[in-house]
Amino acid sequence: MSELISTDSVFSAESRQTLCCLMDMMIPVSEHMPSAADPAIAALVLNALAARQELVLEAVAVLSEGAGDARFHELSQLQREALVADLRAKTPQFISFFQSQVATQYYQDDRVMVALGLEPRPPHPGGYKAPETDWTLLEPVRARPPLYRPV
Amino acid sequence: MSDQPVDVLIIGAGASGAAMAWSLADTRMHIVCMEQGDWMNPADYPTTGKDWEVRQGAEYSFSPNKRGRVTDYPVNDDDSPIKIANFNGVGGGTVLYAGHFPRLHPSDFRVRSLDGVADDWPLDYQLLEPYFTENDRMMGVAALAGDPAYPPKPAVLPPVPIGKLGETLARGFNKLGWHWWPSDAAIATRPYEGRDQCANLGPCISGCSQGAKASTDITYWPAAIRAGVELRTRCRVREITLDEKGMANGVIYYDADGNEQFQAAYIVILACNGVGTPRILLNSRSERFPDGLANSSGLVGKNLMLHPYASVQGVFDEPLDGYIGPAGCCIWSQEFYETDADRGYLRGYTMEITRGRGAVTTATAGMAAGKIPWGAGHHEAYGQLFNKTAGMVVICEDLPELHNQVTLDPVLKDSDGIPAPKVSYTLSENSRQMLNHGMERGKEILRAAGAREVTADAPMAIAGWHLMGTARMGTDPATSVVNEWCRSHDVKNLFIVDGSVFVTSGGVNPTSTIQAIALYAADNIKKRLTELFD
Numbered sequence: 001m002s003e004l005i006s007t008d009s010v011f012s013a014e015s016r017q018t019l020c021c022l023m024d025m026m027i028p029v030s031e032h033m034p035s036a037a038d039p040a041i042a043a044l045v046l047n048a049l050a051a052r053q054e055l056v057l058e059a060v061a062v063l064s065e066g067a068g069d070a071r072f073h074e075l076s077q078l079q080r081e082a083l084v085a086d087l088r089a090k091t092p093q094f095i096s097f098f099q100s101q102v103a104t105q106y107y108q109d110d111r112v113m114v115a116l117g118l119e120p121r122p123p124h125p126g127g128y129k130a131p132e133t134d135w136t137l138l139e140p141v142r143a144r145p146p147l148y149r150p151v
Numbered sequence: 152m153s154d155q156p157v158d159v160l161i162i163g164a165g166a167s168g169a170a171m172a173w174s175l176a177d178t179r180m181h182i183v184c185m186e187q188g189d190w191m192n193p194a195d196y197p198t199t200g201k202d203w204e205v206r207q208g209a210e211y212s213f214s215p216n217k218r219g220r221v222t223d224y225p226v227n228d229d230d231s232p233i234k235i236a237n238f239n240g241v242g243g244g245t246v247l248y249a250g251h252f253p254r255l256h257p258s259d260f261r262v263r264s265l266d267g268v269a270d271d272w273p274l275d276y277q278l279l280e281p282y283f284t285e286n287d288r289m290m291g292v293a294a295l296a297g298d299p300a301y302p303p304k305p306a307v308l309p310p311v312p313i314g315k316l317g318e319t320l321a322r323g324f325n326k327l328g329w330h331w332w333p334s335d336a337a338i339a340t341r342p343y344e345g346r347d348q349c350a351n352l353g354p355c356i357s358g359c360s361q362g363a364k365a366s367t368d369i370t371y372w373p374a375a376i377r378a379g380v381e382l383r384t385r386c387r388v389r390e391i392t393l394d395e396k397g398m399a400n401g402v403i404y405y406d407a408d409g410n411e412q413f414q415a416a417y418i419v420i421l422a423c424n425g426v427g428t429p430r431i432l433l434n435s436r437s438e439r440f441p442d443g444l445a446n447s448s449g450l451v452g453k454n455l456m457l458h459p460y461a462s463v464q465g466v467f468d469e470p471l472d473g474y475i476g477p478a479g480c481c482i483w484s485q486e487f488y489e490t491d492a493d494r495g496y497l498r499g500y501t502m503e504i505t506r507g508r509g510a511v512t513t514a515t516a517g518m519a520a521g522k523i524p525w526g527a528g529h530h531e532a533y534g535q536l537f538n539k540t541a542g543m544v545v546i547c548e549d550l551p552e553l554h555n556q557v558t559l560d561p562v563l564k565d566s567d568g569i570p571a572p573k574v575s576y577t578l579s580e581n582s583r584q585m586l587n588h589g590m591e592r593g594k595e596i597l598r599a600a601g602a603r604e605v606t607a608d609a610p611m612a613i614a615g616w617h618l619m620g621t622a623r624m625g626t627d628p629a630t631s632v633v634n635e636w637c638r639s640h641d642v643k644n645l646f647i648v649d650g651s652v653f654v655t656s657g658g659v660n661p662t663s664t665i666q667a668i669a670l671y672a673a674d675n676i677k678k679r680l681t682e683l684f685d
């Protein structure tokens with residue numbers, strides 16, 4: 001996955017691999033939905049993560065250290081999950097920044113929007129058509145005496 | 152520098168400043184409005200891009216501290232559980248408001264007589280009625296006539312469609328036998344006075360790209376400018392100056408380049424909202440007014456009311472299409488509006504049903520709340536929330552208390568070096584009880600409507616968007632800042648027409664009433680021109 005991501009990123013290839021692996025752990029592929037580590041989405045996420053490069057690199061360092069001689073993305077799912085749990089405890093700021101950046105890019109992706117039943121476009125100018133309201137629902141309310149307090 | 156006085160100088164081009172300017176325009180006086188912000192361009196509003204949810208939380212955030220535009224001023228609200236929200240630009244808060252447009256009720260003006268709390272207003276619903284109606288026409292209010300929670304009132308435009316989400320909740324209200332009605336909305340549901348009709352974009356609170364929501368930059372201002380009012384943007388007023396007789400004679404302000412300027416005026420009208428107005432008055436100190444201008448009562452900045460909000464959310468099994476339609480305008484309930492002492496608190500609240508969250512916000516909020524996990528369960532958990540969440544906000548009447556106040560921060564300043572406001576606010580026991588009651592009743596409705604999971608939270612920290620009470624009106628100069636038609640007791644050519652003049656807050660969004668009062672004050676100025684300063 002990360003091989004496809006442009007190399008002008010502020011993150012090294014190895015950091016990118018770790019981050020993409022994290023993205024995939026957060027939102028994996030499913031029948032109708034891509035993984036958050038899908039190249040088009042991951043490129044945008046990496047770009048957004050660069051806004052807090054230091055925080056991100058610190059987190060990557062924690063994961064690399066935890067992985068020991070191995071690389072984070074080469075670890076088993078269980079091992080990676082244990083390291084992420086540790087990371088959560090150590091830098092909750094990173095987790096909240098990371099997951100908000102991933103979610104932001106992921107849920108703006110055209111394929112994801114379509115899979116959710118949305119049109120892949122901004123609200124304006126197309127807008128949305130609202131159904132006619134069934135005003136007969138108001139009948140019991142109309143039957144009530146005035147609610148406001150006389151003064 | 153302009154020593155050449157203008158007849159009327161209005162400070163602030165928001166909800167009230169615009170209404171005042173438009174109404175006074177037919178006097179043919181030389182009217183200038185100074186606004187610290189810019190004109191807005193609807194093509195720039197977030198909903199024109201797929202990243203609207205991100206931009207809504209950044210440069211279009213309703214928190215001035217988060218937004219941090221050069222046209223904003225910072226607010227120190229560390230000492231308040233409810234944080235200040237506003238917008239600074241032509242249209243003021245109406246640029247970002249939801250357009251939920253209830254009027255105060257008749258009982259709101261008589262709280263001392265009816266419930267023995269706070270004070271009665273020196274005016275009443277009946278007096279304001281024609282101004283409410285005129286304002287509804289100018290703003291183009293969508294409503295359905297016949298709401299039993301109000302005395303009869305006209306509907307200018309057809310009501311907003313309530314959608315599947317609104318109908319689902321309406322059934323819940325009906326099951327419980329509780330009041331609901333389509334919300335009065337300052338949103339054009341048909342083409343109106345040059346405005347396009349609402350396209351159901353969803354998030355009105357980051358500005359309306361369609362130009363359907365009645366922000367005053369597209370309602371009152373074009374009409375006022377056509378009638379000869381001059382609106383000067385990027386003019387940030389620091390203080391109001393006085394002549395030797397103690398009359399206001401102009402303002403010192405900073406222009407777009409940060410240069411100090413003076414503009415002379417015969418009449419000065421403050422319309423800077425419940426935080427901006429006391430800030431200017433407190434910054435306008437003189438030998439005659441060492442504690443701030445027009446502050447012989449000591450009440451400038453005091454009695455700040457914010458309307459504590461509760462949020463109640465429910466998750467349903469079926470999709471609700473909550474992204475279709477104005478986010479803050481759907482249906483309301485006034486079932487618990489009037490006082491019932493058996494509930495353990497005085498006064499009451501409105502339930503404002505809100506529409507669903509966007510795709511991104513569903514994910515970020517869901518993960519932050521621990522409802523959407525990482526990994527294999529992510530998609531399923533997300534799918535259970537997205538487009539299936541409905542809810543409401545509970546808007547509680549906030550009673551005036553002296554210790555809830557706006558003062559000047561000793562350190563914090565805006566980009567022109569003007570001392571910034573500091574807000575100190577605590578929730579009263581009455582508000583807590585009311586919030587608790589509102590949360591419980593809100594949950595009941597959601598359950599009755601079929602929600603399988605309900606949550607509630609209060610006070611909503613982000614919801615400091617109704618700013619009232621900090622220069623209140625009254626007939627006694629010892630206990631109020633302005634008289635019943637908004638003229639300062641102390642300075643006879645100084646008027647205040649924004650939410651600062653509220654005596655009590657009611658339990659509804661305030662802008663309709665703020666504007667009705669501004670129109671009423673304008674009418675008084677026009678009628679009394681020959682004896683205005685007596």
Ligand SMILES: Cc1cc2nc3c(=O)[nH]c(=O)nc-3n(C[C@H](O)[C@H](O)[C@H](O)COP(=O)(O)OP(=O)(O)OC[C@H]3O[C@@H](n4cnc5c(N)ncnc54)[C@H](O)[C@@H]3O)c2cc1C
Binds near residue numbers: 188236428479
């Ligand atoms: C996100 C949000 C949602 C809201 N939703 C609703 C709603 O649904 N219904 C409702 O009734 N209300 C709502 N409100 C509140 C509504 O916006 C305000 O009640 C209303 O705008 C207040 O009107 P005003 O005239 O008192 O002040 P404002 O509209 O705030 O206008 C004040 C103006 O004064 C200018 N100003 C301040 N200081 C200076 C200075 N020193 N020099 C020059 N200019 C200055 C400001 O830039 C601003 O433009 C909402 C507000 C927000 C922020």
